[in-house]
Amino acid sequence: MKTASMSETIFALATPPGRSAVAVIRVSGALALAVPAAFGAAPVMPRTAHRRWLKDAEGALLDDVMLIGFVGPASATGEDVLEIHTHGSPAVVEDILHHLAALPGYRLAEAGEFTRRALDKGKTDITAAEGLVDLIAADTNLQRRQATAQMAGSLRRPVESWRKDVISCLSLLEASIDFADEELPDTLEEQIKDRIQYILDEMKVGLTASRRGEMVRSGLSVVLAGPVNAGKSTTLNALARRPAAIVSDRPGTTRDSVEVSLEVSGIPVVLTDTAGWRQTDDPIEQEGIHRAQQAATQADLVIIVVDGTQTGWADQALTISSWSEAEIFILVNKQDQGLQDEEHVLISGNVPSANVMSISAHEGTGLDAFESRLEKFMADVNVQSTSVILTRVRHRQALAEAVHHLQASLDLSAPDQTELVAEEFRAATMALSRILGQIDVEDVLDHIFSSFCIGK
Structure with missing residues (x-):
C-alpha cells in the first residue's frame, strides 16, 4: 500500500x-x-x-x-x-x-x-490485526478463542511488559555508565541481573510452548507411517470414517501421500497416509518411501502402524520412530489375528508405553481407546500454561532473538563490559519491538493485509 x-x-x-x-x-x-x-x-x-x-x-x-x-x-x-x-x-x-x-x-x-x-x-496494533486475520479464517471454536484473545491483547500485553522492563533495566545501566563517578547503590548491578533473569525465564517458558499457538492456528500435521501391508490405509479410513485411501493386500499399494482433514479437540488435523516402508529396488516405490520419511520429519505427530502378527514389528517401529523428533504413537495392528509379544523391545526407544496401543483397524477394535489418547494429547496442546501464546513463526523468531540477547547480557559479567551489556539490552528491545510492529514492519504489514478481504 x-x-x-x-x-x-x-x-x-x-x-x-x-x-x-x-x-x-x-x-x-x-x-x-x-x-x-x-x-x-x-x-x-x-x-x-x-x-x-x-x-x-x-x-x-x-x-x-x-x-x-x-x-x-x-x-x-x-x-x-x-x-x-x-x-x-x-x-x-x-x-x-x-x-x-x-x-x-x-x-x-x-x-x-x-x-x-x-x-x-x-x-x-499489528498483533490485533493478525488476530483479526485468524478470526476471519477460524474453522474451529478453539481457533476462534485464540484469535479473539490475541485481538484483545493476549500477545501484545506480555511482550510490551517485557519490552518496558528491559528498557527500564537499560535506563538504570546507562545511568551507571553516565554517572560512574556518582555514588550509586552497590546492589544496582545485582538488581538489574535479577530482573533480567526473571524476564528471561518468562520468555523461555513462552518460547518452549511456542508451537502450541501455531498448531491451533495452522492445524496439526499428523503422519501415518509404517512398513508395507501393516494396515496404514485401513487405519486412515477408519479414523476418517470413509474410504479415503485404497486398501489392498498387495504390498506397495500406497505410493504417494493421501491426506484427510479432521478436527480433534478443536484443532484442525491433516492426517497423511504415506508409502509403506521396506527394502525395494523399485525407483517409484523408493521415492514414495523417501517422501514418507520427509513427511515424518516435518510432522507434529507421527502414528506408526505395524503388523503385530509379524516377528520384528518392534524393531521396525523403532527404526521408523528415528525419522522424527515429534511425538510418536505406535499402533500394533491386526490384534484380531494374534500379536507377537515384543513390547519389551520398545523399552530402549523414546516412545512412552502409554503411546503403544493394540488395535484391529479392520474390525475397529482399539480405535476408540486410541482416539481418546489422541484427544488427550490434543487437550495438552490446548492448555495455556504460559503468559504468552505465539501464533506465527515471526513471533517465535523475534522472541528467540530477544532470549539470545538477554542470555548474552547475563554472560557478560565483568564490570568493564557494561556497555556491551547495554548493547545486548538494546538488541533485545528491538527484537520485542518487531513482534509489536514498531520497527521493520512494512513487509509484515503488506503480507498480513493482503490476506484480508477487500472490505475489511
Whole structure:
C-alpha cells in the first residue's frame, strides 16, 4: 500500500458477495460523510441510523437504505466513516459501487486497507490485526478463542511488559555508565541481573510452548507411517470414517501421500497416509518411501502402524520412530489375528508405553481407546500454561532473538563490559519491538493485509 493512497476516500463491500437480505458498503476517509449528498440524500447525524432513498446520477431511485455515519477519530478506522446498509441484491450493490467509483476523490479499497488505516491511526496494533486475520479464517471454536484473545491483547500485553522492563533495566545501566563517578547503590548491578533473569525465564517458558499457538492456528500435521501391508490405509479410513485411501493386500499399494482433514479437540488435523516402508529396488516405490520419511520429519505427530502378527514389528517401529523428533504413537495392528509379544523391545526407544496401543483397524477394535489418547494429547496442546501464546513463526523468531540477547547480557559479567551489556539490552528491545510492529514492519504489514478481504 502506498502512503499517498492513504489520503483518498475508500469504499468496498464489507459483506460477502452474492444475494442476501442485507449488504453493507463501507466508506472511509475525508469525503465519507459527503456520500449521502452525492446520492441525492439528506446528510446524517453521527452514530445515528438514518433511513434514506439513494438516487443515481440521473435521479433514478437506487434503493431504500440505512445510513450510519461516524466522525473520526471515534470510528473503526480513526477517519470519518459511513456505512450503507442496502438490500443484498447484486444489481443494487453493483450500481452503488459504480456510482461511488465515478465520484472524484473516491476509489475502491485494497485488501485489508480499512484495517491498515485503523493501524496507522492507532486504533489497533499489528498483533490485533493478525488476530483479526485468524478470526476471519477460524474453522474451529478453539481457533476462534485464540484469535479473539490475541485481538484483545493476549500477545501484545506480555511482550510490551517485557519490552518496558528491559528498557527500564537499560535506563538504570546507562545511568551507571553516565554517572560512574556518582555514588550509586552497590546492589544496582545485582538488581538489574535479577530482573533480567526473571524476564528471561518468562520468555523461555513462552518460547518452549511456542508451537502450541501455531498448531491451533495452522492445524496439526499428523503422519501415518509404517512398513508395507501393516494396515496404514485401513487405519486412515477408519479414523476418517470413509474410504479415503485404497486398501489392498498387495504390498506397495500406497505410493504417494493421501491426506484427510479432521478436527480433534478443536484443532484442525491433516492426517497423511504415506508409502509403506521396506527394502525395494523399485525407483517409484523408493521415492514414495523417501517422501514418507520427509513427511515424518516435518510432522507434529507421527502414528506408526505395524503388523503385530509379524516377528520384528518392534524393531521396525523403532527404526521408523528415528525419522522424527515429534511425538510418536505406535499402533500394533491386526490384534484380531494374534500379536507377537515384543513390547519389551520398545523399552530402549523414546516412545512412552502409554503411546503403544493394540488395535484391529479392520474390525475397529482399539480405535476408540486410541482416539481418546489422541484427544488427550490434543487437550495438552490446548492448555495455556504460559503468559504468552505465539501464533506465527515471526513471533517465535523475534522472541528467540530477544532470549539470545538477554542470555548474552547475563554472560557478560565483568564490570568493564557494561556497555556491551547495554548493547545486548538494546538488541533485545528491538527484537520485542518487531513482534509489536514498531520497527521493520512494512513487509509484515503488506503480507498480513493482503490476506484480508477487500472490505475489511
